[in-house]
Amino acid sequence: MMFAAAAIALLATIAMAIARAMRGPTVFDRTLAANSVGTGAVLLLAVVGFLGGRPDFLDIAITYGLLNAIGTIAVLKFFRYGSMADAGDGKDGAR
């Protein structure tokens, strides 16, 4: 019962984050919304694992969290340097 309530709350959180990703006027709203959706998905995986009596889903949730962090860093680095790799190019700094 507790886990079901947590799952519903997490679904609501993800829905609100998606709404922000669609509305969001600035880049950072959308980046943060995507990060929130990823975090919500990680938590939802953990809760679903306990809901179905299979706590080994936690490992997958941890891997998702890792991917989520890397993706957010990639997006932010893209907006800081303009491209992924050559940060020392210097021809366009903060876009």
Place this chain on the structure above:
Amino acid sequence: MALLTMMVVATFGILRLGNLFAVVILGGIYSFLMATVLVVLDAVDVAMTEASVGAGISTVLMLGTLYLTKVEEAAPVRRSILPLLIALGVGAVLAYGTFDFPPFGVAEAPIHQHVVPRYLAKSVEETMVPNVVTAVLASYRGYDTLGETTVIFTAGIGVLLLLRGGRKGAGARGSKEGGA
């Protein structure tokens, strides 16, 4: 289910929004939701691939593409109704095809009758691999997996050659013009 509803919402957002950065972000969100749905459906390996390729690599590649183009979507030259009709027709045919499927997870489904019992019974003693999925992919379908890996490796080499060749050619041309 709520996750599928949110995927539909994200899809309509992708269709309607003109800001390509928002579209890329929504694509990543869509992939994360898809991966969660796949985990709920117990397809953990597919979900892991979807999360790493769909939400991770392809978002980064799309951002790299976005750097080369404009952020706003160009207005379409003309709107035509035919592609929408074709897509809806194909979707309807596919949905009609699913009506003949056996119910999800039933043990009497044909896919669980053919070779699966033999795999489950014999895979450890035949291949010495403890995981049945790994045994099927790497041993029973070894040639298939080898072919897939070859295709991906060739594609990667081709992309690398294209990118490298373009840069080196541009540099050589620039130096020649500089000398002349």
